[in-house]
Amino acid sequence: MTTTTLVNPADATPFRDVEQTSLEQVDDAIAHALSAQRAWRALTPAARGAALRDFAKVVDEHIEDLAALEVINSGHPITQARWEAGHVRDVLTYYSAAPERMIGKQIPVAGGIDVTFLEPIGIVGVIVPWNFPMTIASWGFAPALAAGNAVVLKPAEWTPLTAIRLGELALEAGLPEGLFQVLPGKGSVVGNRFVTHEDVRKIVFTGSTEVGKQVMAGCAAQVKPVTLELGGKSANVVFADADLEKAAASAPYAVFENAGQDCCARSRILVERSVFDRFMELLEPAVKGVVVGAPGDEATEMGPLVSKTHFDSVSAFVPDDAPIAFRGSAPSGPGYWFTPTVLTPASRTDPAVTEEIFGPVVAVLPFDDEADGIELANASIYGLSGSIWTRDIGRALRVSRAIESGNLSVNSNSSVRYSTPFGGFKQSGLGRELGPDALDAFTETKNVFISTD
Numbered sequence: 192m193t194t195t196t197l198v199n200p201a202d203a204t205p206f207r208d209v210e211q212t213s214l215e216q217v218d219d220a221i222a223h224a225l226s227a228q229r230a231w232r233a234l235t236p237a238a239r240g241a242a243l244r245d246f247a248k249v250v251d252e253h254i255e256d257l258a259a260l261e262v263i264n265s266g267h268p269i270t271q272a273r274w275e276a277g278h279v280r281d282v283l284t285y286y287s288a289a290p291e292r293m294i295g296k297q298i299p300v301a302g303g304i305d306v307t308f309l310e311p312i313g314i315v316g317v318i319v320p321w322n323f324p325m326t327i328a329s330w331g332f333a334p335a336l337a338a339g340n341a342v343v344l345k346p347a348e349w350t351p352l353t354a355i356r357l358g359e360l361a362l363e364a365g366l367p368e369g370l371f372q373v374l375p376g377k378g379s380v381v382g383n384r385f386v387t388h389e390d391v392r393k394i395v396f397t398g399s400t401e402v403g404k405q406v407m408a409g410c411a412a413q414v415k416p417v418t419l420e421l422g423g424k425s426a427n428v429v430f431a432d433a434d435l436e437k438a439a440a441s442a443p444y445a446v447f448e449n450a451g452q453d454c455c456a457r458s459r460i461l462v463e464r465s466v467f468d469r470f471m472e473l474l475e476p477a478v479k480g481v482v483v484g485a486p487g488d489e490a491t492e493m494g495p496l497v498s499k500t501h502f503d504s505v506s507a508f509v510p511d512d513a514p515i516a517f518r519g520s521a522p523s524g525p526g527y528w529f530t531p532t533v534l535t536p537a538s539r540t541d542p543a544v545t546e547e548i549f550g551p552v553v554a555v556l557p558f559d560d561e562a563d564g565i566e567l568a569n570a571s572i573y574g575l576s577g578s579i580w581t582r583d584i585g586r587a588l589r590v591s592r593a594i595e596s597g598n599l600s601v602n603s604n605s606s607v608r609y610s611t612p613f614g615g616f617k618q619s620g621l622g623r624e625l626g627p628d629a630l631d632a633f634t635e636t637k638n639v640f641i642s643t644d
């Protein structure tokens with residue numbers, strides 16, 4: 192039996208060993224899922240909807256339990272962790288309405304009638320990263336189950352606890368055995384087996400662009416559909432006519448939330464040159480005001496990085512001669528604490544400007560005019576998210592249309608709502624999750640012609 196030792200990121204102490212799923216156990220789980228899926232899809236739509244509402248209710252009763260696990264396993268601040276557990280409940284509730292609304296089409300044709308059915312795909316393999324372990328899991332499993340599929344889910348090695356607990360809560364809520372199975376383990380073993388196993392008919396992968404490309408190539412061998420949610424280097428574009436106070440006060444939270452370990456982090460702040468100095472004056476106290484501290488403390492706004500390995504990776508972007516404008520504060524002592532850091536690189540091709548750091552490090556750059564701002568925002572292999580700050584509604588719309596990104600907000604930094612689509616342009620991904628259309632990614636359209644002759 193192989194195990195992974197989990198380490199509390201806030202104090203670097205090992206606190207639990209988790210058994211890793213072997214290849215044989217994955218194959219057994221997939222065989223189990225196959226029979227569970229047949230029974231699940233045969234239930235009435237109303238019964239499937241009710242089962243998902245029961246699951247949501249049990250999650251709601253365990254918000255504190257789930258949040259506490261995320262605090263110790265991932266170092267998320269308790270208030271954020273509670274929000275994440277509540278979000279899982281909300282995603283389940285939202286998609287619990289779907290089974291009874293999976294409405295096909297009736298298409299006018301000659302000689303009969305033509306109807307379409309939205310059929311479940313079968314077994315869906317969901318592969319989850321470590322940065323938002325439970326919310327991202329739910330974006331895959333809730334709509335997949337609603338559409339009549341079974342789910343096998345692999346959490347990230349460092350952060351499996353909330354997903355394992357959600358698997359237990361599903362059973363507690365009465366979901367059938369085998370329908371939703373959480374299989375902790377290595378990406379190269381468990382995740383890769385989802386990709387290569389012929390009975391897993393769809394992959395939902397969230398993680399790095401590098402691994403996402405391998406998963407996509409693996410899926411090609413079986414023409415297996417895949418949804419990819421990958422990296423980002425999103426721009427927060429601040430025009431001279433914006434409410435600079437509001438833009439500057441909220442900018443730290445748009446990048447330092449979850450210690451910058453957020454695929455939507457606005458890790459490039461692009462400021463129109465004429466207001467650059469004023470913006471920096473306003474940004475400094477906002478950055479220094481971010482409360483970095485113990486994840487269990489109700490006042491904490493930012494916790495530690497997830498692991499020593501990740502701490503080293505983020506640190507490499509802030510060498511001794513880094514162009515640091517100013518920094519916030521962070522606890523000293525054990526744990527993977529990284530101080531919020533604001534850089535002003537001289538070059539638009541500096542790695543801190545182009546690469547996803549995935550930590551509390553932001554690069555602030557000036558731009559000359561609207562065209563230059565758009566060009567700079569788009570100068571990235573990624574296109575996940577972003578913000579536009581301006582009081583000019585025409586400009587807000589022009590720039591929103593011009594930025595190559597899946598999720599933009601104007602005079603706001605919010606990216607995620609369970610009721611609206613989420614996903615990336617370019618190398619940030621393929622397909623969309625959440626919102627009313629997510630079911631399309633978990634069903635096959637079947638066309639049936641019935642002759643009236």
Ligand code: NAD
Pocket residue numbers: 318319320321322323327345346347348376377378379381382383386397398399400402403405406419420421422423453454547549575615619620
């Ligand atoms: P990662 O790519 O290292 O791992 C993601 C998952 O894939 C893990 O569960 C891992 O075990 C698994 N995996 C690794 N190798 C595999 C393989 N060969 N086959 C199948 N599965 C494999 O990513 P990470 O470091 O856990 O997460 C951080 C990355 O995730 C960042 O790039 C971030 O931007 C991205 N992310 C994207 C979104 C989004 O919605 N676009 C959301 C969150 C995170």
